[in-house]
Amino acid sequence: KTTNNVAEYTGILNSLNQAKKIFHGKVKLHSDSQLAIRQLNREYQIKASHLSKIADKIFALVKNFESVEFIHVPRTNKYIQICDTLCNETLDAKGY
Numbered sequence: 001k002t003t004n005n006v007a008e009y010t011g012i013l014n015s016l017n018q019a020k021k022i023f024h025g026k027v028k029l030h031s032d033s034q035l036a037i038r039q040l041n042r043e044y045q046i047k048a049s050h051l052s053k054i055a056d057k058i059f060a061l062v063k064n065f066e067s068v069e070f071i072h073v074p075r076t077n078k079y080i081q082i083c084d085t086l087c088n089e090t091l092d093a094k095g096y
Contacts (some may be wrong), residue, residue, distance in 0.1 A: 008033040009054040012040070016061040016068070027068045032080045037072040 004008075019027055031037055038044040039055065046052045062068045072079060073080050 003036060005033070005051055006046070006054070008036045009051055009058070012036060012070075013054055013058050013061070016058060016064075019031045020061060020064045024064055024090040025066045027065050028071055029068060030073045030080075032077070032084075034072050037070045040070045048078055 012029060012031060015029060029040070035044065038048045039051070040058060046055050073086075075081075
């Protein structure tokens, strides 16, 4: 069992890992997790040590790109809603 914040951070980490395999230019990473985006933009402190460990991995990956911009997108954004639907369908299919 995990938290939403761990899931958001892990999703960001996995996205950058996949992008690194094919691209090293400018990256714009969008997420509806305001907390994760603000923490990764260093606007908020990361107080939870388990999130800090994942953030350290993210910051290390950022060095592989020309630049990485972390952008907050509202949950009402149609593309975020599509991603959420696909994710939930996948999790349901796997029995989570």
